[in-house]
Amino acid sequence: MEIGIGLFGLGTVGSGVVKILQDNAEQITKRTGAHLVVKQAVVRNLAKQRTGFRQNFPITDDPNDILANPAIQIVVEVMGSIDQAYTIIKQALTAKKHVVTANKDLIASRGQELVAIAEANGVDLFFEAAVAGGIPILRTLSTSFTADEISRVAGIINGTSNFILTQMATNHLSYHAALKLAQEKGFAESDPTNDVDGFDAAYKLIILANFAFGIQPVMSDLTIQGITGLTDADIADANSFGYALKLLGVAQRVGETKDAISIEVSPQLVPFTHPLATVNNENNAVLVNGESVGEVMLYGPGAGEMPTANSVLSDLTNVATDLALNTPGRPFNSFNQNIDLAKPSQRIARRFIVIEVDDTPGAMYSVTGMFAAAKISFTDLKQTPAANGIARLVALTHPASDAQINLIRTTIRNADGINLAAEYKLFS
Amino acid sequence: MEIGIGLFGLGTVGSGVVKILQDNAEQITKRTGAHLVVKQAVVRNLAKQRTGFRQNFPITDDPNDILANPAIQIVVEVMGSIDQAYTIIKQALTAKKHVVTANKDLIASRGQELVAIAEANGVDLFFEAAVAGGIPILRTLSTSFTADEISRVAGIINGTSNFILTQMATNHLSYHAALKLAQEKGFAESDPTNDVDGFDAAYKLIILANFAFGIQPVMSDLTIQGITGLTDADIADANSFGYALKLLGVAQRVGETKDAISIEVSPQLVPFTHPLATVNNENNAVLVNGESVGEVMLYGPGAGEMPTANSVLSDLTNVATDLALNTPGRPFNSFNQNIDLAKPSQRIARRFIVIEVDDTPGAMYSVTGMFAAAKISFTDLKQTPAANGIARLVALTHPASDAQINLIRTTIRNADGINLAAEYKLFS
Numbered sequence: 001m002e003i004g005i006g007l008f009g010l011g012t013v014g015s016g017v018v019k020i021l022q023d024n025a026e027q028i029t030k031r032t033g034a035h036l037v038v039k040q041a042v043v044r045n046l047a048k049q050r051t052g053f054r055q056n057f058p059i060t061d062d063p064n065d066i067l068a069n070p071a072i073q074i075v076v077e078v079m080g081s082i083d084q085a086y087t088i089i090k091q092a093l094t095a096k097k098h099v100v101t102a103n104k105d106l107i108a109s110r111g112q113e114l115v116a117i118a119e120a121n122g123v124d125l126f127f128e129a130a131v132a133g134g135i136p137i138l139r140t141l142s143t144s145f146t147a148d149e150i151s152r153v154a155g156i157i158n159g160t161s162n163f164i165l166t167q168m169a170t171n172h173l174s175y176h177a178a179l180k181l182a183q184e185k186g187f188a189e190s191d192p193t194n195d196v197d198g199f200d201a202a203y204k205l206i207i208l209a210n211f212a213f214g215i216q217p218v219m220s221d222l223t224i225q226g227i228t229g230l231t232d233a234d235i236a237d238a239n240s241f242g243y244a245l246k247l248l249g250v251a252q253r254v255g256e257t258k259d260a261i262s263i264e265v266s267p268q269l270v271p272f273t274h275p276l277a278t279v280n281n282e283n284n285a286v287l288v289n290g291e292s293v294g295e296v297m298l299y300g301p302g303a304g305e306m307p308t309a310n311s312v313l314s315d316l317t318n319v320a321t322d323l324a325l326n327t328p329g330r331p332f333n334s335f336n337q338n339i340d341l342a343k344p345s346q347r348i349a350r351r352f353i354v355i356e357v358d359d360t361p362g363a364m365y366s367v368t369g370m371f372a373a374a375k376i377s378f379t380d381l382k383q384t385p386a387a388n389g390i391a392r393l394v395a396l397t398h399p400a401s402d403a404q405i406n407l408i409r410t411t412i413r414n415a416d417g418i419n420l421a422a423e424y425k426l427f428s
Numbered sequence: 429m430e431i432g433i434g435l436f437g438l439g440t441v442g443s444g445v446v447k448i449l450q451d452n453a454e455q456i457t458k459r460t461g462a463h464l465v466v467k468q469a470v471v472r473n474l475a476k477q478r479t480g481f482r483q484n485f486p487i488t489d490d491p492n493d494i495l496a497n498p499a500i501q502i503v504v505e506v507m508g509s510i511d512q513a514y515t516i517i518k519q520a521l522t523a524k525k526h527v528v529t530a531n532k533d534l535i536a537s538r539g540q541e542l543v544a545i546a547e548a549n550g551v552d553l554f555f556e557a558a559v560a561g562g563i564p565i566l567r568t569l570s571t572s573f574t575a576d577e578i579s580r581v582a583g584i585i586n587g588t589s590n591f592i593l594t595q596m597a598t599n600h601l602s603y604h605a606a607l608k609l610a611q612e613k614g615f616a617e618s619d620p621t622n623d624v625d626g627f628d629a630a631y632k633l634i635i636l637a638n639f640a641f642g643i644q645p646v647m648s649d650l651t652i653q654g655i656t657g658l659t660d661a662d663i664a665d666a667n668s669f670g671y672a673l674k675l676l677g678v679a680q681r682v683g684e685t686k687d688a689i690s691i692e693v694s695p696q697l698v699p700f701t702h703p704l705a706t707v708n709n710e711n712n713a714v715l716v717n718g719e720s721v722g723e724v725m726l727y728g729p730g731a732g733e734m735p736t737a738n739s740v741l742s743d744l745t746n747v748a749t750d751l752a753l754n755t756p757g758r759p760f761n762s763f764n765q766n767i768d769l770a771k772p773s774q775r776i777a778r779r780f781i782v783i784e785v786d787d788t789p790g791a792m793y794s795v796t797g798m799f800a801a802a803k804i805s806f807t808d809l810k811q812t813p814a815a816n817g818i819a820r821l822v823a824l825t826h827p828a829s830d831a832q833i834n835l836i837r838t839t840i841r842n843a844d845g846i847n848l849a850a851e852y853k854l855f856s
Contacts, residue, residue, distance in 0.1 A: 020720050024575055031574045031763055128572070134721040136572035143571065144556070144564035146459045147452055147741035275727055278706045292448050292738040293562040293728065299703055300724035310720040313575035325755045335459055 001034045003320055006066030006097075007041040008088055009079030010050055010059065013102055013129070014041070016309025017076060017316075018053040028313075032320040036074075040066050044079070067091050074319050076312060077101040078129075086110055093117045093125065098328060100315040102129035102308055108203035112216050115331055122329035124322055126315035131204045132157050132284045134307025135300040136314060141211040141288070142333050148290035152252035153212040154427070155286035156279045157204045159302040160188045160195035161227045161247040165267075166280045169235050169244065175228070187282050187303075197226035198247065198265040205249035208286065209263055212251060214335035217263055221341055223402075225266040234422050237394045238352060241380060243269035244277040248427060252289075253339075254346045262342035268427040269352050275299075276427070344402035350379070350426035351400055355393040358417035359386035367393065367418060374408040376400045396426065429462045431748055434494030434525075435469040436516055437507030438478055438487065441530055441557070442469070444737025445504060446481040449744075456741075460748040467500050468493050472507070495519050502747050504740060505529040506557075514538055521545045521553065526756060528743040530557035530736055536631035540644050543759055550757035552750055554743035559632045560585050560712045562735025563728040564742060569639040569716070570761050576718035580680035581640040582855070583714035584707045585632045587730040588616045588623035589655045589675040593695075594708045597663050597672065603656070615710050615731075625654035626675065626693040633677035636714065637691055640679060642763035645691055649769055651830075653694040662850050665822045666780060669808060671697035672705040676855060680717075681767075682774045690770035696855040697780050703727075704855070772830035778807070778854035779828055783821040786845035787814035795821065795846060802836040804828045824854065 005021070007014050021028070021036055029035055038057045046061050058065070066072055067088070075092040077085050077099060085103050092099050094117065101107065107114070107127050118125035128138050132155065141153075156162050160182055167178035179196070182188035194200050202224050206217050227247050238245045248270070251263045270277040275297050279285040284302025289295050301307040322328040357363045364383075371377070380396040405423060412420045433449070435442050449456070449464055457463055469487045478487070486493070494500055495516070503520040505513050505527060513531050520527050522545065529535065535542070535555050546553035556566050560583065569581075584590050588610055595606035607624070610616035622628050630652050634645050655675050666673045676698070679691045698705040703725050707713040712730025717723050729735040750756040785791045792811075799805070808824040833851060840848045 016720070020575055024577060024720075027577065028575050030765070135724060136568055139572055140564055140568060143746065144567055144742040145738075146745040147448055147456050148738050149452060149455065275703075275706060278703060290738065292444070292734040292741070294732070294735050296562060296564075296726070296728035298724070298726050301722045304722070306720040307722050310573075310576050310718065313720070314572040317574040318571065325753070325758075327753045327755055330753075337458070 001324070003034050003036050003073050003323060004039040004069070004071040005036055005074050005076060005316070006039060006069060006072040008063070008066065008075065008077045010041050010043050011078065012305040013078040013308045013312065014076070015050065015052050016305040017078065017312050020309055020313050022053055028317065032317050033324055034320040036316055036320060039072050040069060042066050063088055067095055072097060073323070074098045074100060074316060076316070077103060078312065082106045082109065089114055090117060093121050093123055096121050096123055098124040098319045100312055100319065101127050102312060103127070104130040104200070104203045104207065108206040109219070111207070111210070119329060119331060124319045124328045124330070126318060126332050128315050129308045129311035131207050132286055133300070133302040133304060134310050135284055135286060135298045135302065136311065137208070137286045137298050138211055138332065139314065140298065142335070145288065145290055145293065148292045150212045150288060150290050151258065152250065152289040153208045153286065154248055154250040154252070155208070156246055156276060156284055157249050157286065157302065158195055158198070158201040158247060159282035159284055160192065161201070162279065162284070163187045163282045164196070165227060165230070165235070165245060165247065168232060169239065170280070172232065174232060175230065196228050198224045201247060201249045201265045205251055205263060205265060208249070209251035209261065211333045211335065212288070213261055213339060214337040215261060215339050221263060223264040223266065227267055229422070230267055233392070234354060237354065237382070238269050241269070241352070241396060242272055243352070243426070244272060245424070246270050246276060250427070254342045254348070260340045260342040260346055262347045266425065268425045270427045274427070344406060347402040348399050350428070351397040351405065352422070352424045352426060353395045353397060353420070354422035355395070356390050356419040356421045357393060359389050359391045360417065363391070363417065364393070366415070370408060370411050370415070374404050374411065376404055376408060429752070431462050431464050431501050431751060432467040432497070432499040433464055433502050433504060433744070434467055434497060434500040436491070436494065436503065436505045438469050438471050439506065440733040441506040441736045441740065442504070443478065443480050444733040445506065445740050448737055448741050450481055456745065460745050461752050462748040464744055464748060468497060470494050491516055495523055500525060501751070502526045502528060502744060504744070505531060506740065510534045510537065517542055518545060521549050521551055524549050524551055526552040526747045528740055528747065529555050530740060531555070532558035532628070532631045532635065536634040537647070539635070539638070547757060547759060552747045552756045552758070554746060554760050556743050557736045557739035559635050560714055561728070561730040561732060562738050563712055563714060563726045563730065564739065565636070565714045565726050566639055566760065567742070568726065570763070573716065573718055573721065576720045578640045578716060578718050579686065580678065580717040581636045581714065582676055582678040582680070583636070584674055584704060584712050585677050585714065585730065586623055586629040586675060587710035587712055588620065589629070590707065590712070591615050591710045592624070593655060593658070593663070593673060593675065596658070596660060597667065598708070600660065602660060603658065624656050626652045629675060629677045629693045633679055633691060633693055636677070637679035637689065639761045639763065640716070641689055641767060642765040643689060643767050649691060651692040651694065655695055657850070658695055661820070662782060665782065665810070666697050669697070669780070669824060670700055671780070671854070672700060673852070674698050674704060678855070682770045682776070688768045688770040688774050690775045694853065696853045698855045702855070772834060775830040776827050778856070779825040779833065780850070780852045780854060781823045781825060781848070782850035783823070784818050784847040784849045785821060787817050787819045788845065791819070791845065792821070794843070798836060798839045798843070802832050802839065804832055804836060
């Protein structure tokens with residue numbers, strides 16, 4: 001059986017898809033029973049030179065060359081952008097073509113609608129490559145943890161920010177030097193906002209939360225904090241307490257009866273002994289905690305041409321299997337339920353807190369009084385000598401809720417001579 | 429739709445399966461569309477007290493109560509043993525019942541035959557729980573790396589030996605003290621041979637190699653070395669060079685054109701910076717290297733009642749899906765090909781070598797002469813002061829083949845006053 005593929009986009013991932021399809025054609029046919037053949041690619045810029053694969057298919061700039069081509073059963077969308085990709089995917093699904101996409105922004109924001117269109121048309125819509133590059137986390141969540149109650153899905157799901165934090169921690173680079181290195185190595189865009197402010201991780205976390213809990217969060221449901229405010233001193237202090245500082249995406253059940261979900265992207269302190277602390281540079285990892293299975297972690301490359309292309313290929317071979325068995329149209333994730341979002345009072349964790357305070361008599365007494373009033377108590381405390389008349393106080397606290405932290409933030413904001421320089425959760 | 433389940437075995441894993449089916453019944457039905465109901469359990473010892481679940485099904489000791497029960501569509505075999513399990517699984521498959529088993533010994537030794545029987549009868553035979561407990565590695569290999577060429581699958585796949593090695597390395601216990609602790613904690617049997625001599629890992633590696641490379645190795649194809657010969661001094665020396673000592677199962681393509689497979693269970697030195705080095709105590713991890721995807725690692729609990737039961741459940745829900753779609757009978761692993769086993773000359777790695785030599789003039793000259801003759805050269809060398817007139821020489825070598833190592837072993841065996849005390853590969 002031959003299965004025709006139409007490619008929207010021939011950038012790094014698109015080229016990788018073509019290369020794997022060509023290089024491993026024999027193995028793919030042996031394992032799926034199908035010949036997967038690229039019939040057409042549609043690109044924005046026809047003039048661009050393309051290398052790394054044999055070009056034995058036409059390349060045009062007219063979407064209809066794919067959408068109206070009856071020889072094409074599967075559309076691969078790897079061109080990025082939300083609006084144009086949405087239109088094309090919707091048209092493809094409506095034309096009863098299966099769709100494989102790596103577009104996390106689109107799936108996170110309009111996935112629910114597209115999934116419904118795919119179901120209505122009896123075709124597959126897969127997007128393994130949208131989360132954590134080469135790590136097969138979505139298919140694993142939907143096929144291997146179906147019977148378990150997942151209590152938490154958490155991960156290092158943005159390679160750019162993890163690279164920057166790793167370089168700051170291990171090579172003692174400043175944030176700006178580490179960002180510059182990431183840009184030189186091609187891990188960061190010239191405008192890194194999407195990565196370093198946590199939005200990219202937030203899109204991926206929305207998709208992970210959907211697969212783990214069956215919920216449909218939107219961006220405004222998430223607490224999102226990036227890494228731009230992190231300093232070398234914060235990292236050094238976290239290290240001295242035995243923790244790595246990592247940008248994590250965490251979606252978890254909280255509350256006494258575990259009936260609410262907290263979803264958050266933020267820098268957190270991870271104990272050096274935890275597997276997540278060993279995930280360095282551009283690598284990603286996703287941790288799944290299940291009531292039955294315990295703690296499982298999937299680790300691997302979070303981006304890159306070939307790892308991401310491999311996830312697209314895994315989707316393509318799954319469509320091929322569905323075609324052979326005559327079973328397409330099943331949702332990638334069949335899990336839907338309503339769970340409330342957590343209230344600030346339910347989001348409880350130990351904290352790493354940095355306070356800068358004028359080095360005057362009674363200042364420390366005043367600080368400790370504020371925390372006592374908010375019922376936040378310390379487990380570890382470290383004061384370093386004052387520089388420029390400002391003392392730096394670093395503390396680890398007993399568990400405290402976001403509501404308590406909001407209270408202390410307000411108190412400190414309204415006080416003179418004291419500043420809450422950093423506040424991060426401890427991951428456990 | 430109700431799906432009837434018959435359980436052979438109600439030990440820890442069997443009880444865990446019943447517990448999850450009962451506790452998560454609603455979620456399982458929501459996600460699979462089916463009610464999975466235990467109809468019957470068959471055990472060896474009817475007198476044994478069983479707790480941890482509601483016993484709302486009959487327990488007998490006659491296999492026919494399951495095999496001849498038309499209300500049972502899926503047989504779960506979690507009683508261990510090879511011979512009796514083989515007979516029961518064969519009868520179940522022939523009676524057109526789907527089978528889920530956690531029996532690694534059986535699948536590793538007679539899996540090929542049982543898979544053929546399942547296919548001929550159009551029923552499923554799944555065994556995710558047979559390898560690495562709660563880690564969903566087999567389904568991942570068969571659904572997410574189908575289009576990739578896997579170059580290596582390697583892992584820490586025996587929790588008992590990993591617990592012992594971790595305790596030796598971190599708490600400086602002797603081998604015997606660590607084994608005793610493992611037995612007290614229930615991680616090791618009273619006769620630990622199967623775990624510490626590498627046989628358990630070998631069974632799992634055979635199954636992993638089948639899924640990764642489509643080959644059908646038998647036990648005699650494997651090089652198997654356990655951990656009983658490892659000393660505290662070996663571990664300390666490996667650590668001092670920057671490596672952890674881990675019992676690994678490694679199946680990889682070797683040779684200039686990567687056209688042969690080397691399969692081996694042995695202690696190896698893993699760089700501290702490698703993710704496998706951070707896998708401690710009873711945990712397991714499987715590393716997959718693919719030409720496209722790069723390096724992916726799955727980490728989690730390698731044994732235990734609930735993690736293993738969760739893998740059985742993931743198989744059960746996949747059978748339920750196959751029943752709903754009317755697609756049972758597909759092999760769990762559809763990959764079959766012939767690849768030659770590697771020759772000793774193709775098995776090349778850097779080595780960690782410990783030599784004990786009489787502390788006499790010219791002894792070291794004699795040793796270095798032997799290695800020069802075998803064309804094995806050192807990258808690191810450390811000699812510690814002689815105790816009882818015996819000097820301990822620890823070395824790391826440049827890459828050397830098993831053929832070269834076999835040669836030097838013979839040379840040393842035939843020489844007086846010199847002993848090859850340890851020789852382990854460096855994993856990279």
